[in-house]
Amino acid sequence: MTNTFFQKEHAASYAERPPRQVPGFDSLHRMVSMLLAERAPGAGRILVLGAGGGLELKALAEAHPGWAFDGIDPSPDMLRLARQTVAGHAARIRLVEGYIDSAPDGPYDGATALLTFHFIPREQRLATLAHIHHRLKPGAALLLAHISFPQTEPERSQWIARHVGYAAAPDADPAQLRQAREAIATRLTILAPEEEEDMLRQAGFMDVSLFYAGLGFRGWVAYKP
Structure with missing residues (x-):
């Protein structure tokens, strides 16, 4: 995830967007x-990549x-929002500004990256x-969920239109919808589901399984051997 996507104007309205878009x-x-808890102990330590906003941190902490x-x-504005969102659980949550190579070494009992990987360049x-x-x-689970759909045409354009249409208000300006479709097509890194799964295996994960699908979003669980 990059700062260019989540500066102050985007961070201010972030909490409203995922429930409407996903x-x-x-x-x-x-x-x-539930899937994290299958492997993580009651006193587990969890890594959350793309934690800005704090929505999944709040849900998991509760x-x-x-x-x-x-x-x-990487976004200080999004981390500021996360601190507000998780204020009731602050004693159990450490927030770090940076990318994955800035994360502590762990070892962790599980990891998540929700609505994050489509912002990471291929x-x-x-x-x-x-x-x-x-x-x-060893044995810990990684949970990923982000935009992923076929990258051949006409399927790619059709899925982009569906993604924009689902989140659009009934009275949305057609010009804004066109801009949204263009932004998704050019600013996000979207891979086909089979490429996502292959990359997980290349990174060393095993037992890769699809656990979630909602229009253009997909979610996988995979495990470290």
Whole structure:
């Protein structure tokens, strides 16, 4: 995730956007919580990449009062928002400004990266996954969820239109919708689902499974051997 996407004007309204843009947003958090808990102990330590905003940190902290968290994000504005969001759990949450190579070494009992990887350039994806893999305990789970759909036409354009249409208000300005489609097409790094899964395996993860799909979003769980 890069600062260019989440500066002050974006951070201010961030909390309102994911529930509107991501199908089953609250249920996604519940599924992530459940899948992490299959492997993480009651006093587990969890790595959260792309923690700015604090929404998944808040959901996980409320569900698991014994867990501690390290949240990583490059945007100071988003981290400021995260601190407000998780204020009631601050004693268990450490927030770090930076990218994955700024994260503590762990080892962690699990990791998440929700709505984050479509902001990471393709050439940095594999290294990012490898950094996460290095920081996990053997057997620990990684939970990913972000935009992923076929990259061949006409499927790619159709999925972009669906993504924009789902989040749009009934009275949305057509010009703004066109701008939104263009932004997704040019500013995000979106891979086909099969490429996502292959990259997880290249990074050393095993038992890669799809656990969530909502329109153009996909979520995987994978494990460190």
